[in-house]
Amino acid sequence: MRSVGSGLAAIQRAGHRADVYLSRPGKRNAMTTDLVKDLTEAFRRLDADDDIRAITLLGEGPVFSAGMDLELVSQRAESDPISDDAFPQLLSLVESVRQPVVAGIKGAAPATAFELTLACDLRVLGSDATYGLVETNMGLFPQGGGTQRLPRLIGLSKATELVLTGDYIDPDEAERIGLVHEVCDPGTVDDCARALADDIAEKAPLAIQNAKKALAAALEMPLERGLAYERSLGETLRDTRDVTEGVAAHIEDRDPEFTGE
Structure with a gap:
């Protein structure tokens, strides 16, 4: 410590x-x-x-x-x-x-x-x-x-x-x-x-970080703005290595190895 x-x-x-x-x-x-x-x-x-x-x-x-x-x-x-x-x-x-x-x-x-x-x-x-x-x-x-x-x-x-x-x-x-x-x-x-x-x-760090942002906005924004914000955060993850790894690990029935990239 x-x-x-x-x-x-x-x-x-x-x-x-x-x-x-x-x-x-x-x-x-x-x-x-x-x-x-x-x-x-x-x-x-x-x-x-x-x-x-x-x-x-x-x-x-x-x-x-x-x-x-x-x-x-x-x-x-x-x-x-x-x-x-x-x-x-x-x-x-x-x-x-x-x-x-x-x-x-x-x-x-x-x-x-x-x-x-x-x-x-x-x-x-x-x-x-x-x-x-x-x-x-x-x-x-x-x-x-x-x-x-x-x-x-x-x-x-x-x-x-x-x-x-x-x-x-x-x-x-x-x-x-x-x-x-x-x-x-x-x-x-x-x-x-x-x-x-x-x-x-153990989860994908970028996904967790973006989920935390979206959740924090849930009670601060009108619903339509919140939904748009949620989608915009999701778009930033599409081409990340962790998404590729997560999908592959799910298909292959193994634990993913997330790197935050």
Whole structure:
């Protein structure tokens, strides 16, 4: 595992997968601006790395993240991420990197940590995890995209309930409504996230990247524009080596060897 920036985030590589860690375990990976900036640097590096085809976002230690560092909030310290534009920039970057991002949510991910996972493409949740937007219990409301990204994922009605009540969501319900994609036994969350990322990393990288772009546009464009955008992205793949290889492997009943070309 290699530290990034000030050492509050780290990257570990395994084949075509990269694991990004929130690396502040002594503070339950509670977020500060320095941690957010280190995560931003990690994702920038991986976005530029053609060898990486899928990314996981994990917490070092037993907890994904306790959210923002409430000690700093109570002190109104300058490193409070809510007072800075570093957190919104990180979320936009996580959404826009070329590779799909899988969040492994173990132990806890309230408030700001919950919002960080919403920017990921896929989410795996521990069956004992405390997971929710709890800000209204502290006189706040979600200001890191929770009121915008969550309705797009699960619909306005349920998102309204979760935001206004400040309740944690039951993991099984989170899976049922499509907020998370798998609920795993405690202690296996990171492995579940890695397995899902490895499955994606086996696919043709250019196809995965273009599919991610098309999916991101699905709720942002009128249907006709979205369909045209989808077709235009598909056209860019027609003459690639990976399409030739993928079709040949399917006909020959063998595993394809994709190169991203």
